[in-house]
Amino acid sequence: MSxxxxxxxxxxxxxxxxxxxAVAVLEEHLAAIEAREAEVHAFNLVLAxxxxxxxxxxxxxxxxxxxxxxxxxxxVALKDNLCTRGVPTTCSSRILDGWRPPYDATVxxxxxxxxxxxxxKTNLDEFAMGSSTEHSAFGPTRNPHDxxxxxxxxxxxxxxxxxxxxxxxxxxxxxxxxxxxxxxxxGVVGVKPTYGLVSRxxxxxxxSSLDQIGPFAxxxxxxxxxxxxxxxxxxxxxxxxxxPVPALSAVLDAGVDGLRVGLVVELCGExxxxxxxxxxxxxxxxxxxxxxxxEEVSVPATRYGLSAYYLIAPAxxxxxxxxYDGVRYGLRxxxxxxxxxxxxxxxxxxxxxxxxxxxxxxxxLSAGYYDAYYGRALKVRTLIMREFEAAYERFDLLLSPTSPxxxxxxxxxxxxxxxxxxxxxxxxxxxxxxxxxxxxxxxxGADGLPVGVQVLAPALGEATMFRAAAVLEEAAP
Amino acid sequence: xxxxxxxxxxxxxxxxxxxxxTDDELDRFxxxxxxxxxxxxxxxxxxxxxxxxxxxxxxLVNVLRDDVVVPGLDRTEVLAAAPAVEAGRFRVxxxxxxxx
Numbered sequence: 056m057s058x059x060x061x062x063x064x065x066x067x068x069x070x071x072x073x074x075x076x077a078v079a080v081l082e083e084h085l086a087a088i089e090a091r092e093a094e095v096h097a098f099n100l101v102l103a104x105x106x107x108x109x110x111x112x113x114x115x116x117x118x119x120x121x122x123x124x125x126x127x128x129x130x131v132a133l134k135d136n137l138c139t140r141g142v143p144t145t146c147s148s149r150i151l152d153g154w155r156p157p158y159d160a161t162v163x164x165x166x167x168x169x170x171x172x173x174x175x176k177t178n179l180d181e182f183a184m185g186s187s188t189e190h191s192a193f194g195p196t197r198n199p200h201d202x203x204x205x206x207x208x209x210x211x212x213x214x215x216x217x218x219x220x221x222x223x224x225x226x227x228x229x230x231x232x233x234x235x236x237x238x239x240x241x242g243v244v245g246v247k248p249t250y251g252l253v254s255r256x257x258x259x260x261x262x263s264s265l266d267q268i269g270p271f272a273x274x275x276x277x278x279x280x281x282x283x284x285x286x287x288x289x290x291x292x293x294x295x296x297x298x299p300v301p302a303l304s305a306v307l308d309a310g311v312d313g314l315r316v317g318l319v320v321e322l323c324g325e326x327x328x329x330x331x332x333x334x335x336x337x338x339x340x341x342x343x344x345x346x347x348x349x350e351e352v353s354v355p356a357t358r359y360g361l362s363a364y365y366l367i368a369p370a371x372x373x374x375x376x377x378x379y380d381g382v383r384y385g386l387r388x389x390x391x392x393x394x395x396x397x398x399x400x401x402x403x404x405x406x407x408x409x410x411x412x413x414x415x416x417x418x419x420l421s422a423g424y425y426d427a428y429y430g431r432a433l434k435v436r437t438l439i440m441r442e443f444e445a446a447y448e449r450f451d452l453l454l455s456p457t458s459p460x461x462x463x464x465x466x467x468x469x470x471x472x473x474x475x476x477x478x479x480x481x482x483x484x485x486x487x488x489x490x491x492x493x494x495x496x497x498x499x500g501a502d503g504l505p506v507g508v509q510v511l512a513p514a515l516g517e518a519t520m521f522r523a524a525a526v527l528e529e530a531a532p
Numbered sequence: 533x534x535x536x537x538x539x540x541x542x543x544x545x546x547x548x549x550x551x552x553x554t555d556d557e558l559d560r561f562x563x564x565x566x567x568x569x570x571x572x573x574x575x576x577x578x579x580x581x582x583x584x585x586x587x588x589x590x591x592l593v594n595v596l597r598d599d600v601v602v603p604g605l606d607r608t609e610v611l612a613a614a615p616a617v618e619a620g621r622f623r624v625x626x627x628x629x630x631x632x
Contacts, residue, residue: 433585489589
């Protein structure tokens with residue numbers, strides 16, 4: 056398959072062959088940022104000078120006859136919860152004010168090793184807690200398709216950066232849909248890999264049993280190439296799967312003839328907008344037309360995913376975020392004793408949504424409530440995994456909407472946390488199960504804004520998932 | 533499942549989490565947390581007595597590595613990120629004499 060013009064793979068090819076310089080590719084993207092960043096606010100930090108130095112070095116290597124790698128000269132944007140050595144990493148929170156990590160995340164090292172050029176750190180909901188990128192200490196990101204609308208979240212800056220042409224590739228993190236939902240709302244491809252396929256070393260933890268890093272791209276082939284670059288075992292992450300990375304780019308043309316695809320009825324019904332549901336049915340028809348056997352399937356426990364998630368994720372977050380105590384890094388607000396200093400620091404440093412989740416999680420784990428809330432949620436997690444397992448005995452892949460609606464207006468859900476949480480209802484089950492899922496743009500809704508459809512696969516089923524994604528991309532209006 | 537969360541419980545949880553909330557925040561968080569916990573009541577409908585809990589999606593146990601020395605993070609670089617240091621250590625306000 057030859058790369059789509061302007062895609063990451065097309066740019067990399069032109070840099071590797073010496074047809075274009077990495078510097079020229081970079082300057083084109085920096086100009087795009089210059090032209091529209093004030094409106095979109097995708098970035099917390101643009102690293103123009105660092106990127107220019109990296110691009111010049113790549114051009115020297117190409118001139119010397121070296122191949123800098125499969126992503127040579129490709130500008131990438133990094134969600135600002137991925138550690139970059141010596142470069143501020145804020146998680147869009149005041150509490151990490153001034154912090155410069157002493158190491159790079161594994162995914163950052165791997166992207167650089169593949170030849171990619173880091174152009175900046177993107178905005179997010181504080182500590183990745185949100186579905187609209189409005190819960191950022193640095194102000195919201197806006198949807199490039201309509202600046203009165205949210206880009207989704209929590210990786211809204213990364214999704215918007217790719218949608219606005221600021222970078223052809225970006226990385227985000229997905230704990231309950233934080234890659235796929237903004238990808239859908241911004242009309243780009245977003246991948247949540249199998250839990251453990253991509254190292255979390257250097258990803259600032261939100262909910263460790265759910266967090267996973269993945270790519271945003273404008274094409275399925277770019278997303279596959281980016282995932283191949285960042286995936287694979289890493290001894291620095293004990294939850295990293297010690298298996299070879301599945302080949303993805305090589306299977307993109309394989310089609311879906313003979314595959315069995317289940318349309319998950321619980322994720323297409325109540326709460327899903329009619330225009331979104333219609334796009335999902337059109338995607339099912341497109342897969343049928345390409346030779347897949349598509350049938351409806353019931354996975355009833357997915358209905359309980361939202362409730363289980365909003366106990367499990369805050370519980371893990373309340374524990375993970377205990378580390379922000381004003382002692383080792385970031386903000387400190389002084390107090391007469393260490394305890395008072397910690398309370399003053401956390402009270403000043405965390406925004407309202409983070410406080411809400413810490414409170415919810417602390418409560419769900421507290422004496423007398425643990426069994427009723429956290430313990431029960433973990434059992435529901437088992438049910439969801441069992442039902443997915445049963446579904447995957449009959450189907451190779453599952454299909455659903457990514458987000459129940461298209462991009463909503465800024466401010467529409469900020470005062471009603473539960474309404475905001477419902478944005479993740481279709482994406483959460485994959486995180487609870489540890490399974491991969493991809494969002495592929497598939498036309499627009501009644502308001503003319505992008506709709507994403509979600510392809511779900513069992514653990515390490517990325518190769519089959521990408522085959523279906525490629526078919527949908529080809530069939531998309 | 534438990535009764536609706538009270539303002540007193542929210543205040544207690546805030547203390548456990550080392551967060552100081554204003555009266556307004558206490559009111560708002562009580563309502564908002566109650567709404568989320570009320571939604572979670574749908575889990576009460578499920579028969580879960582014989583279902584084991586899953587805390588983690590991938591069954592990895594006893595992840596070991598070879599016992600070889602590898603370089604750790606640079607101490608100077610790590611301490612440079614701290615709000616206060618003294619004699620190569622993190623410096624904190626007094627810890628004695630405060631409430632437990």
